[in-house]
Amino acid sequence: xxxxxxxxxxxxxxxxxxxxxxxxxxxxxxxxxxxxxxxxxxxxxxxxxxxxxxxxxxxxxxxxxxxxxxxxxxxxxxxxxxxxxxxxxxxxxxxxxxxxxxxxxxxxxxxxxxxxxxxxxxxxxxxxxxxxxxxxxxxxxxxxxxxxxxxxxxxxxxxxxxxxxxxxxxxxxxxxxxxxxxxxxxxxxxxxxxxxxxxxxxxxxxxxxxxxxxxxxxxxxxxxxxxxxxxxxxxxxxxxxxxxxxxxxxxxxxxxxxxxxxxxxxxxxxxxxxxxxxxxxxxxxxxxxxxxxx
Numbered sequence: 519x520x521x522x523x524x525x526x527x528x529x530x531x532x533x534x535x536x537x538x539x540x541x542x543x544x545x546x547x548x549x550x551x552x553x554x555x556x557x558x559x560x561x562x563x564x565x566x567x568x569x570x571x572x573x574x575x576x577x578x579x580x581x582x583x584x585x586x587x588x589x590x591x592x593x594x595x596x597x598x599x600x601x602x603x604x605x606x607x608x609x610x611x612x613x614x615x616x617x618x619x620x621x622x623x624x625x626x627x628x629x630x631x632x633x634x635x636x637x638x639x640x641x642x643x644x645x646x647x648x649x650x651x652x653x654x655x656x657x658x659x660x661x662x663x664x665x666x667x668x669x670x671x672x673x674x675x676x677x678x679x680x681x682x683x684x685x686x687x688x689x690x691x692x693x694x695x696x697x698x699x700x701x702x703x704x705x706x707x708x709x710x711x712x713x714x715x716x717x718x719x720x721x722x723x724x725x726x727x728x729x730x731x732x733x734x735x736x737x738x739x740x741x742x743x744x745x746x747x748x749x750x751x752x753x754x755x756x757x758x759x760x761x762x763x764x765x766x767x768x769x770x771x772x773x774x775x776x777x778x779x780x781x782x783x784x785x786x787x788x789x790x791x792x793x794x795x796x797x798x799x800x801x802x803x804x805x806x807x808x809x810x811x812x
Contacts, residue, residue: 519684525601527618529560533607535663538564541588543692548590548598557591599625607635616647623648631681633657638761641701642674652678655685669694674701703768712762713773718746723779729797729807747797751790759784
Protein backbone atom coordinates (compact mmCIF):
# COMPACT_ATOMS: atom_id res chain seq x y z
CA UNK A 519 0.00 0.00 0.00
CA UNK A 520 1.39 3.41 -0.97
CA UNK A 521 1.26 5.86 1.91
CA UNK A 522 0.69 9.45 0.86
CA UNK A 523 -1.21 11.08 3.72
CA UNK A 524 -0.45 10.67 7.42
CA UNK A 525 -2.86 11.64 10.17
CA UNK A 526 -1.48 12.48 13.62
CA UNK A 527 -3.79 12.71 16.62
CA UNK A 528 -2.27 14.98 19.24
CA UNK A 529 0.16 17.85 18.68
CA UNK A 530 1.91 17.88 22.03
CA UNK A 531 5.55 16.98 22.66
CA UNK A 532 5.39 13.65 20.82
CA UNK A 533 2.66 14.39 18.29
CA UNK A 534 4.33 17.57 17.01
CA UNK A 535 7.61 15.69 16.58
CA UNK A 536 5.89 12.86 14.70
CA UNK A 537 4.09 15.35 12.44
CA UNK A 538 7.39 17.10 11.75
CA UNK A 539 9.36 13.98 10.74
CA UNK A 540 6.49 12.81 8.53
CA UNK A 541 6.38 16.18 6.74
CA UNK A 542 10.17 16.17 6.39
CA UNK A 543 9.94 12.74 4.77
CA UNK A 544 7.60 14.14 2.10
CA UNK A 545 4.21 13.06 3.40
CA UNK A 546 1.14 15.24 3.55
CA UNK A 547 0.32 15.53 7.25
CA UNK A 548 -2.99 16.32 8.93
CA UNK A 549 -2.55 16.85 12.66
CA UNK A 550 -5.49 17.09 15.03
CA UNK A 551 -5.71 18.69 18.46
CA UNK A 552 -8.67 19.20 20.77
CA UNK A 553 -8.53 23.01 20.58
CA UNK A 554 -7.16 25.77 18.38
CA UNK A 555 -4.90 26.93 21.21
CA UNK A 556 -3.26 23.53 21.61
CA UNK A 557 -2.99 23.21 17.83
CA UNK A 558 -1.31 26.59 17.48
CA UNK A 559 1.12 25.76 20.28
CA UNK A 560 2.02 22.38 18.74
CA UNK A 561 2.57 23.69 15.22
CA UNK A 562 4.55 26.54 16.77
CA UNK A 563 6.91 23.95 18.29
CA UNK A 564 7.54 22.49 14.85
CA UNK A 565 8.19 25.92 13.36
CA UNK A 566 10.53 26.83 16.22
CA UNK A 567 12.51 23.59 15.83
CA UNK A 568 12.92 24.13 12.09
CA UNK A 569 13.88 27.80 12.58
CA UNK A 570 16.76 26.69 14.80
CA UNK A 571 17.90 24.41 11.96
CA UNK A 572 17.86 27.38 9.58
CA UNK A 573 19.83 29.52 12.07
CA UNK A 574 22.48 26.80 12.37
CA UNK A 575 22.74 26.40 8.62
CA UNK A 576 21.40 22.84 8.67
CA UNK A 577 18.23 23.78 6.82
CA UNK A 578 17.45 26.30 4.11
CA UNK A 579 14.51 28.74 4.51
CA UNK A 580 13.03 27.20 1.33
CA UNK A 581 13.20 23.71 2.83
CA UNK A 582 11.54 24.93 6.03
CA UNK A 583 8.71 26.52 4.03
CA UNK A 584 8.30 23.28 2.06
CA UNK A 585 8.05 21.17 5.24
CA UNK A 586 5.62 23.54 6.97
CA UNK A 587 3.52 23.62 3.80
CA UNK A 588 2.87 19.89 4.10
CA UNK A 589 1.32 20.23 7.58
CA UNK A 590 -2.36 20.98 8.01
CA UNK A 591 -3.93 21.46 11.43
CA UNK A 592 -7.49 20.64 12.48
CA UNK A 593 -9.67 20.16 15.55
CA UNK A 594 -11.97 17.77 13.70
CA UNK A 595 -11.10 14.06 13.83
CA UNK A 596 -13.22 13.45 10.72
CA UNK A 597 -10.67 15.49 8.71
CA UNK A 598 -8.26 12.56 9.10
CA UNK A 599 -10.48 10.42 6.86
CA UNK A 600 -8.06 10.83 3.92
CA UNK A 601 -5.17 9.32 5.89
CA UNK A 602 -3.45 6.11 4.85
CA UNK A 603 -1.89 5.84 8.32
CA UNK A 604 -3.06 7.53 11.51
CA UNK A 605 -0.56 7.81 14.37
CA UNK A 606 -2.20 8.49 17.72
CA UNK A 607 -0.16 10.39 20.32
CA UNK A 608 -2.71 11.44 22.94
CA UNK A 609 -2.46 11.16 26.74
CA UNK A 610 -1.53 7.70 28.10
CA UNK A 611 -5.07 6.82 29.10
CA UNK A 612 -6.79 3.74 27.72
CA UNK A 613 -10.21 5.40 27.94
CA UNK A 614 -9.00 8.50 26.06
CA UNK A 615 -7.38 6.37 23.36
CA UNK A 616 -10.47 4.17 22.97
CA UNK A 617 -12.61 7.24 22.43
CA UNK A 618 -10.24 8.45 19.71
CA UNK A 619 -10.11 5.09 17.95
CA UNK A 620 -13.85 4.59 17.95
CA UNK A 621 -14.29 7.98 16.25
CA UNK A 622 -11.46 7.26 13.79
CA UNK A 623 -12.86 3.82 13.00
CA UNK A 624 -16.09 5.42 11.83
CA UNK A 625 -14.35 8.19 9.88
CA UNK A 626 -11.50 6.38 8.11
CA UNK A 627 -11.72 3.96 5.18
CA UNK A 628 -10.98 0.25 5.67
CA UNK A 629 -7.45 0.49 4.27
CA UNK A 630 -6.24 3.03 6.89
CA UNK A 631 -3.71 1.61 9.33
CA UNK A 632 -4.03 2.76 12.95
CA UNK A 633 -0.82 3.13 14.97
CA UNK A 634 -0.48 4.06 18.63
CA UNK A 635 2.60 5.82 20.00
CA UNK A 636 1.92 4.33 23.44
CA UNK A 637 4.95 3.35 25.50
CA UNK A 638 3.13 1.03 27.86
CA UNK A 639 -0.51 0.27 27.05
CA UNK A 640 -1.73 -2.88 25.30
CA UNK A 641 -1.96 -2.64 21.51
CA UNK A 642 -4.36 -5.60 21.53
CA UNK A 643 -6.70 -3.91 24.01
CA UNK A 644 -6.82 -0.70 21.97
CA UNK A 645 -7.31 -2.59 18.70
CA UNK A 646 -10.24 -4.51 20.19
CA UNK A 647 -12.40 -1.37 20.25
CA UNK A 648 -12.10 -1.04 16.44
CA UNK A 649 -13.27 -3.10 13.47
CA UNK A 650 -9.71 -3.27 12.08
CA UNK A 651 -7.66 -5.10 14.71
CA UNK A 652 -5.71 -6.68 11.84
CA UNK A 653 -4.62 -3.20 10.71
CA UNK A 654 -3.60 -1.92 14.13
CA UNK A 655 0.03 -1.61 15.28
CA UNK A 656 2.21 0.18 17.77
CA UNK A 657 4.65 2.82 16.52
CA UNK A 658 6.56 3.89 19.61
CA UNK A 659 8.74 6.90 18.84
CA UNK A 660 11.24 8.31 21.34
CA UNK A 661 11.65 11.85 22.63
CA UNK A 662 12.78 14.13 21.03
CA UNK A 663 11.25 12.57 17.91
CA UNK A 664 13.20 14.59 15.29
CA UNK A 665 16.53 13.52 16.86
CA UNK A 666 15.96 10.00 18.19
CA UNK A 667 16.46 7.30 15.56
CA UNK A 668 14.62 4.39 17.16
CA UNK A 669 11.00 3.35 16.57
CA UNK A 670 9.52 0.22 18.16
CA UNK A 671 7.04 -1.33 15.71
CA UNK A 672 4.68 -3.48 17.77
CA UNK A 673 2.58 -6.35 16.53
CA UNK A 674 -0.44 -7.75 18.36
CA UNK A 675 -1.47 -11.42 17.97
CA UNK A 676 -4.01 -10.39 15.30
CA UNK A 677 -2.04 -7.73 13.39
CA UNK A 678 -1.76 -8.88 9.76
CA UNK A 679 1.68 -9.46 8.28
CA UNK A 680 0.90 -6.95 5.54
CA UNK A 681 -0.07 -4.15 7.91
CA UNK A 682 2.94 -4.80 10.13
CA UNK A 683 5.41 -4.72 7.22
CA UNK A 684 3.77 -1.57 5.83
CA UNK A 685 4.21 0.12 9.23
CA UNK A 686 7.79 -1.12 9.47
CA UNK A 687 8.69 0.27 6.04
CA UNK A 688 6.86 3.51 6.87
CA UNK A 689 9.07 3.97 9.94
CA UNK A 690 12.13 3.39 7.73
CA UNK A 691 10.91 6.01 5.27
CA UNK A 692 11.02 8.59 8.07
CA UNK A 693 14.75 8.03 8.41
CA UNK A 694 14.23 5.99 11.57
CA UNK A 695 15.65 2.63 12.60
CA UNK A 696 12.66 0.37 13.38
CA UNK A 697 12.83 -2.71 15.57
CA UNK A 698 10.22 -5.46 15.80
CA UNK A 699 8.41 -6.01 19.10
CA UNK A 700 5.48 -8.10 20.25
CA UNK A 701 2.63 -6.75 22.36
CA UNK A 702 4.17 -7.38 25.78
CA UNK A 703 3.80 -4.50 28.24
CA UNK A 704 6.83 -2.20 28.03
CA UNK A 705 7.84 -3.67 24.66
CA UNK A 706 11.65 -3.94 24.39
CA UNK A 707 13.11 -0.64 25.59
CA UNK A 708 10.96 0.01 28.66
CA UNK A 709 11.01 -3.68 29.61
CA UNK A 710 14.78 -3.29 30.07
CA UNK A 711 15.07 0.42 30.93
CA UNK A 712 12.40 0.81 33.62
CA UNK A 713 13.83 -1.79 36.06
CA UNK A 714 17.26 -0.16 35.66
CA UNK A 715 15.86 3.29 36.47
CA UNK A 716 13.88 1.97 39.44
CA UNK A 717 16.96 0.17 40.77
CA UNK A 718 18.89 3.46 40.63
CA UNK A 719 16.21 5.04 42.84
CA UNK A 720 16.35 2.07 45.23
CA UNK A 721 20.15 2.39 45.40
CA UNK A 722 19.72 6.04 46.40
CA UNK A 723 17.02 5.14 48.95
CA UNK A 724 19.25 2.48 50.50
CA UNK A 725 22.26 4.77 50.78
CA UNK A 726 24.42 2.95 48.24
CA UNK A 727 25.61 6.30 46.87
CA UNK A 728 24.67 9.94 46.44
CA UNK A 729 22.70 11.31 43.47
CA UNK A 730 25.92 12.48 41.80
CA UNK A 731 27.81 9.26 42.51
CA UNK A 732 25.04 7.01 41.16
CA UNK A 733 24.99 9.07 37.96
CA UNK A 734 28.78 9.30 37.61
CA UNK A 735 29.13 5.58 38.28
CA UNK A 736 26.94 4.64 35.31
CA UNK A 737 28.34 7.35 33.05
CA UNK A 738 32.01 6.63 33.61
CA UNK A 739 31.77 2.95 34.55
CA UNK A 740 29.37 1.84 31.83
CA UNK A 741 29.81 4.56 29.22
CA UNK A 742 26.22 5.79 29.44
CA UNK A 743 25.68 9.30 28.01
CA UNK A 744 23.82 10.32 31.17
CA UNK A 745 23.28 8.78 34.58
CA UNK A 746 19.97 7.10 35.49
CA UNK A 747 18.78 9.86 37.84
CA UNK A 748 19.51 12.54 35.25
CA UNK A 749 17.67 10.41 32.69
CA UNK A 750 14.70 10.08 35.03
CA UNK A 751 14.51 13.87 35.28
CA UNK A 752 14.66 14.12 31.48
CA UNK A 753 11.96 11.49 30.87
CA UNK A 754 9.77 12.79 33.69
CA UNK A 755 9.33 11.12 37.05
CA UNK A 756 5.56 11.16 36.64
CA UNK A 757 5.86 9.42 33.27
CA UNK A 758 8.19 6.76 34.70
CA UNK A 759 5.90 6.22 37.68
CA UNK A 760 2.91 5.77 35.39
CA UNK A 761 4.72 3.28 33.11
CA UNK A 762 6.12 1.34 36.07
CA UNK A 763 2.65 1.11 37.62
CA UNK A 764 1.22 -0.38 34.41
CA UNK A 765 4.11 -2.85 34.12
CA UNK A 766 3.79 -3.92 37.78
CA UNK A 767 0.04 -4.39 37.32
CA UNK A 768 0.77 -6.66 34.34
CA UNK A 769 3.66 -8.75 35.69
CA UNK A 770 3.43 -8.43 39.49
CA UNK A 771 7.22 -8.54 39.75
CA UNK A 772 9.14 -6.42 42.28
CA UNK A 773 11.54 -5.11 39.63
CA UNK A 774 8.65 -3.19 38.04
CA UNK A 775 7.23 -1.82 41.32
CA UNK A 776 7.65 1.96 41.77
CA UNK A 777 9.88 2.65 44.83
CA UNK A 778 8.36 4.74 47.66
CA UNK A 779 10.75 7.63 46.91
CA UNK A 780 9.51 7.87 43.32
CA UNK A 781 5.90 7.91 44.50
CA UNK A 782 6.62 10.64 47.08
CA UNK A 783 8.46 12.81 44.56
CA UNK A 784 5.62 12.56 42.04
CA UNK A 785 3.08 13.43 44.72
CA UNK A 786 5.22 16.45 45.69
CA UNK A 787 5.29 17.71 42.10
CA UNK A 788 9.01 16.95 41.64
CA UNK A 789 8.67 15.62 38.10
CA UNK A 790 12.11 16.52 36.77
CA UNK A 791 13.06 19.04 34.11
CA UNK A 792 9.45 19.78 33.17
CA UNK A 793 8.74 21.18 36.65
CA UNK A 794 12.23 22.56 37.29
CA UNK A 795 13.02 20.09 40.09
CA UNK A 796 13.44 16.34 40.37
CA UNK A 797 16.59 14.59 41.47
CA UNK A 798 18.28 17.85 40.44
CA UNK A 799 17.29 21.49 40.85
CA UNK A 800 17.30 23.18 37.42
CA UNK A 801 16.90 26.76 38.67
CA UNK A 802 20.63 27.31 38.20
CA UNK A 803 23.28 26.19 35.73
CA UNK A 804 24.72 23.65 36.19
CA UNK A 805 21.81 21.90 37.95
CA UNK A 806 22.46 20.91 41.55
CA UNK A 807 21.42 17.65 43.27
CA UNK A 808 18.29 18.08 45.37
CA UNK A 809 18.94 18.00 49.09
CA UNK A 810 16.76 16.17 51.58
CA UNK A 811 15.26 13.52 49.28
CA UNK A 812 16.49 10.64 51.46
